[in-house]
Structures are given as structure tokens and as C-alpha cells.
Amino acid sequence: MSSSAQGYTHFGPVDCTLPLNTKNLKGKTAIVTGGANGLGEGYVRALAAEGVNVCIADLNEDKGKQLEEELKGTKFIRCDTTVWENQTRLFREAASFSPTGKIHYVVANAGIHRPDEVFLYSGDDQEPHKPDLSVIDINIQGSLFTAKLASHYFIKQNGQTPSPEQEDTCLVLIGSGAAFLDCPRQPQYSASKWAMRGIMHALRRTAFYYGSRVNVISPWYVKTSILSDEAFKHVASVGVQFATVEDAGQSLLRILSDTKINGHSLFVSGKKWSAQGYLDLDLDDYAGNALVQEIQTDQVKSAPVFLGLFV
Numbered sequence: 001m002s003s004s005a006q007g008y009t010h011f012g013p014v015d016c017t018l019p020l021n022t023k024n025l026k027g028k029t030a031i032v033t034g035g036a037n038g039l040g041e042g043y044v045r046a047l048a049a050e051g052v053n054v055c056i057a058d059l060n061e062d063k064g065k066q067l068e069e070e071l072k073g074t075k076f077i078r079c080d081t082t083v084w085e086n087q088t089r090l091f092r093e094a095a096s097f098s099p100t101g102k103i104h105y106v107v108a109n110a111g112i113h114r115p116d117e118v119f120l121y122s123g124d125d126q127e128p129h130k131p132d133l134s135v136i137d138i139n140i141q142g143s144l145f146t147a148k149l150a151s152h153y154f155i156k157q158n159g160q161t162p163s164p165e166q167e168d169t170c171l172v173l174i175g176s177g178a179a180f181l182d183c184p185r186q187p188q189y190s191a192s193k194w195a196m197r198g199i200m201h202a203l204r205r206t207a208f209y210y211g212s213r214v215n216v217i218s219p220w221y222v223k224t225s226i227l228s229d230e231a232f233k234h235v236a237s238v239g240v241q242f243a244t245v246e247d248a249g250q251s252l253l254r255i256l257s258d259t260k261i262n263g264h265s266l267f268v269s270g271k272k273w274s275a276q277g278y279l280d281l282d283l284d285d286y287a288g289n290a291l292v293q294e295i296q297t298d299q300v301k302s303a304p305v306f307l308g309l310f311v
């Protein structure tokens, strides 16, 4: 079996110091969920600056419409990502908005953080109550709906047989430091962010059948509305250097502009860890661990990638 039949080859970490060449992005169409604020807004701004048509999918109508007015080539579409019908409408409207009728890039960014009731103690005298799992609903279920619809549109546009005519498409899932680090006291949020890597690992070997790619962006702390001002102040006060929305935007452009990047997670870091503000920590392939490579080979033996997309 050739490595291309595997659909995935690890070439080592992405070199994020190389100059960006974004000329392939102009005129493409993207969806950014949670695009009205914070990091999502950063992805929208970075894409719009490159001439990408961007659909801003968000619950926040005021901010979404404001952004649409400010940025040429963008359209706000109200969407609650936890509601399937909202997302099907989002994709339909995005396809109509696209000058070519095609959707090229999808960024599943909508996400929340809240006090974790799975972790919290109910008290000695209390029967534990059913925990609120809204972090799972938004961060995982919403992202799975987005991933399903992204693949659907990419397959519809490109077919299931690799050919040079297939136009590059890419799904980008949003992880976090919590997608690979120990973050005490927040099992739901951590589960939801590890899950983004899980989705990526499940899709990266077969995405080539429909001319596609799937990657993760994992931001370090970035000052947005996801935590309170007090929480961010506390993090800053203990000496943590934040990452920036702008660097997150550049990490997205890196992924989308280089069509060889598939199956990677880029960490949007403090500048002390990378001059660019983002880097590939190369945690997704267990580089150098021959035993894990061997186990991975056995994992796909019962349904090898070369058998086709749907087996």
C-alpha cells in the first residue's frame, strides 16, 4: 500500500517560520462559527483581509451585524450551533452567499467555558444533582454538527474519488491548551477540547477522498469574553503570558494557505514560546514512538483506508 493510499503521511511538524503565501485564498468562501467575538472574530478578520468571503455564524446578532457592516465580503448568519436545523440553514445560506456556490473552509470555533458541575462537590448533606452539560452540548455536539455538514458539502462539491479537479477544502476544529495539558477542575471543558483532536484523528486519513483536509488550532490563554475580566486578571497576575487573537488568525491562514497541512494541531502560544505566536508542537503522531506506530498499524487493519471512504 502506498502512503498516498493511506491518505495521511506524517512529515514532521509544520514549519511556522516560513513566509506565508496566501494567494490561493482570495475568492474562496468560509464559515466561522462563533465568529462575532473574540478568537472567532480574529479568524473572520484574518480571512476577510485575504479576500475570503466569510459567513459569521453566531448567536450575537448585534456584534455579528456590526462586523458584517465593517468587513466587505462578510455575511452574518444567526445560528445556535447546538441546533441542527440552525446549522443546516447556515450551510445552505453560506452556499448561496458564495460566488461559486461552494464552501471551502469551515472553522468550528463556537465554544464556551463555565464552572464545571461534573467536578463540583454537592455537599455532605446533598444528593448529587444531575450536572449541567452545556459545555459538552456546545463544544462537542455543536462541533460534530459542523463537522458533519462540512464533510457533506465538501463531498457534494468534490465527489469521493481523488483527482486534480478537486478544489482544496478544509475543516478546522478549535482545541485549546486544554486539548493536551492537565487543566485541573474542569473535566467537561478538557473533554470537549480533547474531543476536537479526536474528531481530527478520525477524519484525517480519509479526508483526501473528497479533496479535503482537517486540522486543529489550539489557543493558549487569549483575552476574550470566554472568561471574566477577573479570571483573566488573575491569570496575568501569576505571570502567564497571553497569546493574541491576531496570531490565532495568522495560524488559520497558515493552515488554509498550505494545502499540504493535514492532521496537524497548531498551538497559538505566548510570544516567549514562538516568535510567530504559534507553532506545531507535533503531539499528534507520537514521533519516535515505534510501539505506538505499530499499534496504529494494527488499529486500521480491519478497515484499511485504501478500501474506500465509506466501508
Ligand SMILES: NC(=O)c1ccc[n+]([C@@H]2O[C@H](COP(=O)([O-])OP(=O)(O)OC[C@H]3O[C@@H](n4cnc5c(N)ncnc54)[C@H](O)[C@@H]3O)[C@@H](O)[C@H]2O)c1
Binding pocket: 033, 034, 035, 036, 037, 038, 039, 040, 057, 058, 059, 060, 079, 080, 081, 082, 109, 110, 111, 112, 113, 138, 142, 174, 175, 176, 177, 218, 219, 220, 221, 222, 223, 224, 225, 226, 227
Ligand atoms: N480565549 C481563550 O483563552 C481560549 C483558549 C483556548 C481555546 N479557546 C476556544 O476558542 C473558541 C472561541 O472562544 P473565545 O475565547 O473567542 O470566546 P468568546 O466568548 O469571546 O466568543 C465566543 C463566541 O461564540 C459565540 N457562541 C457561543 N455559543 C454559541 C452557539 N451555541 N452558537 C453560536 N455561537 C455561539 C458567542 O456568542 C461568541 O461570539 C472556543 O471554542 C474556546 O473554547 C479560547
